Amino acid sequence: MPETKAGNLLFITLDQWRGDALSAAGHPLLKTPVFDRLAADGVIFLNHFAQASPCGPARASLYTGMYLQNHRSGRNGVPLDARHGNIALEARRAGYEPVLFGYTDTTADPRGRDPGDPALDDYEGVLPGMLEKLRLHDDLGPWLHHLRRAGHAIPDPDGPHLEIYCPVECYAGADQRGPSFAPPGYPAKDSLAAFMTDEILRYLAERGNRPWFVHASYWHPHPPFIAPEPYNARYDPDAAPPPRRAASLAAECAQHPYVAWRMKRLRKRSWTLAAEICPTEINDDHLAQLRATYYGMINEVEDNIGRLMEWLQANGQYDDTLIVITSDHGEQLGDHWMLGKESYFDESFHVPLIIRDPRAAAGRGRRIEAFTESVDVMPTILEWIGIAPPRQCDGHSLLPWLRGETPSGWRDAAHWEYDFRDLVGQDAERALGLHSDECQLAVIRDRRYKYVHFAALPPLFFDLEADPEQLTDRSGDPDYASLVLRYAQKMLSWRMANDERTLTHLHIGKGVFEQPNARRPV
DSSP states (O other): OOOOOEEEEEEEEEESSOOOOOGGOOHHHHHHHHHHHHHTTTTEEEEEOOSSOOOHHHHHHHHHHOHHHHHHHTTTTSSOOTOOOOHHHHHHHHOOEEEEEOOHHHHBOOOOOOOTTTSSSOOOOTTTOOOOEEOTTTHHHHHHHHHTTOOOOOOOOOOOGGGOOOOOTTOOOHHOTTTTSBBBBSSSGGGGHHHHHHHHHHHHHHTTTTTTTEEEEETTEEEEOOOTTGGGGOOOOOGGGGEEEEEESSHHHOOOOHHHHHTTTTOOOOOTSOBBOOOOTTOOOHHHHHHHHHHHHHHHHHHHHHHHHHHHTTTOOOOGEEEEEEOOOOOOOOOGOSSOOOOOSSSGGGGGGGEEEHHHHHTTEEEEEEEEEGGHHHHHHHHTTOOOOOOTSSSSHHHHHTOOOTTTTTTEEEEEEOOOOOOTTOOHHHTTTTGGGGGGGEEEEOSSEEEEEEESSSSSSEEEOOEEEEOOTTOOOGGGGGHHHHHHHHHHHHHHSSSTTTTTTTTEEESSSOTHHHHHOO
């Protein structure tokens, strides 16, 4: 195995962190000083989009550099084909041992495995090539053990793991401010993010000056929406920006059959364990508090990431470490009457991306408005460590932006896909009259227009200049007919140009001929 000389890699993901939830991105209430400092010392990508939702598909694209149409792990629990390479396996070629703190939501390929293999008991597998240093899957076992040792009352270990997020009873102000206001029973110093950060710092201290690759996969601000003191009360809900949505639930549901179906499936207790709530029924005051709580949850994770930055600086490793901070997907947060991330709306797919390259001083402080995508992260990291990205990658390296350059011919739109099939329950299939393979949508979104194509349902078309909140579908408007056709053709061209290409650059005949320039550069 080669000895790496590139430096260290710190690859951080937050879960369900929407792209506007940064003060560096202009948020009117939320303050994110740690992230803002890193953006000022690196590069922030302001129009960065995930390729899929929910967690498993989104992370499959992030880790493989592939669009959903190619990796085809479209739902949580759908296997990720073992033939695909990924960022961890590729990094090992450069002499790194990628270590994981948290989770990757990677479902194992069952082919070739014994039916009794424990890897097939849970969809939350580990990305091949990653070495688990701290397993924080749904059972939260190591963290619950830590809380028990610290003297905190914890739920029955054989019961529902989320019960640890039950709020303190009879908490002052909770009756007025809603079910997301009261904190949990543990203090911030013992939170999941704090515990995971402590473990990362312990590992880094043990490494000394040997190069390392750490993937820190934080769970929050993923629901339940609850934050420990003082983060639960950090923001005044009256100052929270109001949700962007249609004037009524009925008007929102009328936009498309998918929306009408989805609205009926939003009732959950896991949004907040204080009560079962539905975003279509929660009153405006309680929704404002939920948004304020979400901002506090971001700050709680951010402060722990700040501890990582302080350690790197204090130990002379900050200027030898590539730092990448992003999210798997976004969060509706009441916009379009929804919570969660299972929609075609921007809020579910627009996510933050901040990269700090210690070797690229020329790019420091840049604010990139060009469209970038989660599939660009893997090629960026691989190029930084001196590995050519495999042909499977649909994304492109962002290093030119980090060096202060502006690549010619860069993409002029963002693309994402969403697979809403229900393989086990067949709920979507029955309700919408579809076969499972028809339960798909794909989006192309540029600065002016957004086209949403469904495999077997009507399309949608939005004029973002006239309707930035995407409340009016223009797909049936005669004045937009030529534009709808043009964007449908653009969608088709995009998909054709990005079909699976592992061997398409090779020709066999009197040996093997390879055309390295078969793919369009960007």
